[in-house]
Amino acid sequence: MTEAPHYQLSDFDYDLPEELIAQTPLKDRSSSRLLVLNALTGAYEDKHFYDIIDYLNPGDALVMNNSRVLPARLHGIRPTTGGHAEVLLLRQDHDDVWEVLVKPAKKSPVGSTIVFGDDPENPVMTGTIVKELEHGGRYIEFSYQGIFMERLEELGEMPLPPYIKEKLDDQERYQTVYSKVDGSAAAPTAGLHWTPELLQKVADKGVELVELTLHVGLGTFRPVDEENIEDHKMHSEFYQLSEEAAEKLNKVRANGGRVVATGTTSIRTLETIGTKFHGDLKADSGWTDIFIKPGYDWQVVDAFITNFHLPKSTLVMLVAAFTGRDNILNAYKHAVADKYRFFSFGDAMFVHK
Structure with a gap:
């Protein structure tokens, strides 16, 4: 276990001009920009989401959260x-x-x-x-x-996040193309960039596509009020990993492939189960309130896709647990300067080691 640094809430703040908060989705999901970040070196590259295929290897597993947003x-x-x-x-x-x-x-x-x-x-x-x-x-x-x-x-209407002021013309644009299990109050937004065509290309390359379920609660938008982040109490969300999905992932890991998570919801599910079973993956379901922050001992996830998150949020802390605080904040500083689009309808990152 890595000794946890004693970070405060203010350590995860950054300056974000309001005009960079994406109000509407792009017409083509996969044409979003993609900032590729090496978590070890802090080096980054500017790409587009459709370039993600170049960073996924045959034998990897791509994990996606198939929860569907309720018109709540x-x-x-x-x-x-x-x-x-x-x-x-x-x-x-x-x-x-x-x-x-x-x-x-x-x-x-x-x-x-x-x-x-x-x-x-x-x-x-x-x-x-x-x-x-x-x-x-x-x-x-x-x-x-x-x-x-x-x-x-x-x-019902789609419960868009509070920072989105524009009306959504097409409700399906706040759903992933693989959403199928009703239950979320907010979208697992890293998955909004995938198209059926791009997923097919990934599968054709020899990447195993694996689905799990985590129903996103509105607690995901709840701000952290405690300056000492150790005092923050995470919200609980329901997750499920099937026997078939666990078997696929275990086979990939046994053969030396990477587990690549789409979004922080997939990360939270995989790491909850990995922590529960001491590094192994098994079929499981239940409620998780896992709080992944710097010092966390990673069990399962080797790389991930994620959007750009709110300043001082638990999601920035989660990414920082993988990259180190300085690397992620430097990448965010570049994204702001280069006018990337932020939050739910914004651009994406691919984070790897």
């Missing part, structure tokens, strides 16, 4: 007053009961109802507040006809 923002009416209510789904508790955030919360006591659909007299779905939570959240129980996910697709 619902607009409803309070039938007693006719007032507007906004409901944001956080996670399913059981059956038709969900943990949610409601605006305005003070007008949503236990027992109150919200109706959804164009006709409040004949709603598509009704939600009843069944419990209040300490942090202002609520449990809501939905009633509806048919299949819940179909009603949600009909009524």
Whole structure:
């Protein structure tokens, strides 16, 4: 185990002009820019995402998070007053009961109802507040006809991150092309750069494509408030790795191939399981609150694709745990100077050793 440096929150800050925060996705997913960073030397190259194929070797495994973003923002009416209510789904508790955030919360006591659909007299779905939570959240129980996910697709909006102000014309641009398991409140955005054609080229090169699932929670946007980062409590997210995926990855590792993760969600899943099983990978599922920061002892991941992350975020700390703080901040300084696009709809990095 590497001795952890005693970093403070301010050690992971950097200057980012607001105009570099990408507000809309590029027309062609794979034409994003790609900053290739050598984690050992700190050397970097300016490329495009479609060049990623040059950095993946036959026998490697490319790991992708197949979680799909729920259209989790619902607009409803309070039938007693006719007032507007906004409901944001956080996670399913059981059956038709969900943990949610409601605006305005003070007008949503236990027992109150919200109706959804164009006709409040004949709603598509009704939600009843069944419990209040300490942090202002609520449990809501939905009633509806048919299949819940179909009603949600009909009524819901994509919950874009708070720093994106533009309206998204095509909802699928906030989904990866391989998304299939409903459950995320935010996209695993490093995967937004992949196209089916580019993935096929990667597979044709002899790279094993492996999927896992981690449902991204809105806690991913929660700022770190503690100056001593050791005091930060990570949010929990549900993950799953199948028997088939574990077998593929173990075979790749046994043959000397690299495990290349697409995004911090894939990293968190792989490292959670690797830590749990002392460096091995096995089929597993559960909740993870792993906090990867400088000093972390890496178990599984050999290289990864990631977007550019918010200043002072746990995601910058995760990347710094692989590259060292100075290397990643120097790379970010170059990206700012060279006007890379940042955050969810922005450009990408490939980080390797």
